[in-house]
Amino acid sequence: MGQFALTEAVFYILLSLQNPLHGYGIIQNVETLSHGRVKLAAGTLYGAINTLLDKKWIDALPENPQSRKKEYVITEAGRDVLKEELARLAELVENGRKIMGEEK
Amino acid sequence: MTKVVHKMYPVWDLDREEVWLNNMADEGYILSRPGKIRYEFEKCEPGKYKVKVLFLKGMRFSEKNEEYFRFLSEMGIELVGCVHVAGFCCAYFRFESSGDPAELEFHSDLDSKISYLRRIFWYCVFATPILVFGAMINTSSCLRGHSSLRFINGLVAGWVWALAAACLVAIFAMGYKILKLKKERRIHE
Numbered sequence: 662m663g664q665f666a667l668t669e670a671v672f673y674i675l676l677s678l679q680n681p682l683h684g685y686g687i688i689q690n691v692e693t694l695s696h697g698r699v700k701l702a703a704g705t706l707y708g709a710i711n712t713l714l715d716k717k718w719i720d721a722l723p724e725n726p727q728s729r730k731k732e733y734v735i736t737e738a739g740r741d742v743l744k745e746e747l748a749r750l751a752e753l754v755e756n757g758r759k760i761m762g763e764e765k
Numbered sequence: 766m767t768k769v770v771h772k773m774y775p776v777w778d779l780d781r782e783e784v785w786l787n788n789m790a791d792e793g794y795i796l797s798r799p800g801k802i803r804y805e806f807e808k809c810e811p812g813k814y815k816v817k818v819l820f821l822k823g824m825r826f827s828e829k830n831e832e833y834f835r836f837l838s839e840m841g842i843e844l845v846g847c848v849h850v851a852g853f854c855c856a857y858f859r860f861e862s863s864g865d866p867a868e869l870e871f872h873s874d875l876d877s878k879i880s881y882l883r884r885i886f887w888y889c890v891f892a893t894p895i896l897v898f899g900a901m902i903n904t905s906s907c908l909r910g911h912s913s914l915r916f917i918n919g920l921v922a923g924w925v926w927a928l929a930a931a932c933l934v935a936i937f938a939m940g941y942k943i944l945k946l947k948k949e950r951r952i953h954e
Contacts, residue, residue, distance in 0.1 A: 668954050670874055685840045704819075704871035704881070707836050730839045 667746045670709050675743045683730040768806045777889050777935030779818050786816040799846045799857040817858045820885050825854050875950045886939045889932050896929035
């Protein structure tokens with residue numbers, strides 16, 4: 662698991678699902694988090710959600726009869742993956758900064 | 766009030782079909798019922814809606830597609846209808862335009878773009894020999910058949926040959942596009 666990088670979409674979806682969200686909520690949250698840079702398209706999000714469900718990195722919550730929208734939330738396994746990825750990204754940033762000689 | 770237009774777009778021309786349907790929406794006619802050659806439109810506020818066409822595996826009521834349509838409907842993307850083509854379906858959606866130029870992009874990463882294009886690519890690869898076979902049968906009927914039918918066979922043969930040629934061109938165009946995206950995928954996501 663560890664040596665593979667997560668895609669940007671997966672990283673941001675996992676990050677968004679610290680609290681339960683439905684599909685459109687994820688798109689909006691990712692856009693806000695990335696200051697409008699990452700706009701997940703519906704097809705990409707759908708594919709990613711299904712893969713994450715298969716991997717059990719996220720869970721679909723029992724349906725709420727009031728909203729009729731399916732909500733998803735991160736699992737423990739998903740959180741572990743996210744932590745590993747964060748460490749990997751930190752290493753990239755640290756090395757990048759060290760070598761490029763840039764501070765923040 | 767509905768407006769009916771007869772037109773035909775082969776599978777490899779879905780992009781052009783989508784452009785046409787969106788031009789119609791911009792002129793105040795939103796798709797209300799798609800068909801293989803017959804399209805029905807309803808009057809709408811010009812530019813209020815956008816139309817998206819997707820080429821999907823399986824039939825309209827397959828569990829997988831139903832699930833996908835439900836997911837999209839939660840986002841305000843409404844399924845207008847499906848047209849089945851040899852085990853696949855062309856699904857037509859409409860949604861209110863947000864004015865974002867990227868709103869018609871249903872795939873925002875290279876991997877899903879590639880796998881979507883591949884689906885159409887392989888469809889065309891299988892369709893070409895079938896079209897060529899159909900064209901050959903019509904050509905031979907035209908050359909050997911009864912004089913009254915020769916003209917019709919000739920016309921059909923010419924049309925199917927043209928379709929087969931267009932399909933072949935589309936295969937190369939799409940193959941090139943997929944290769945380009947794959948090359949890009951080696952360094953970008």
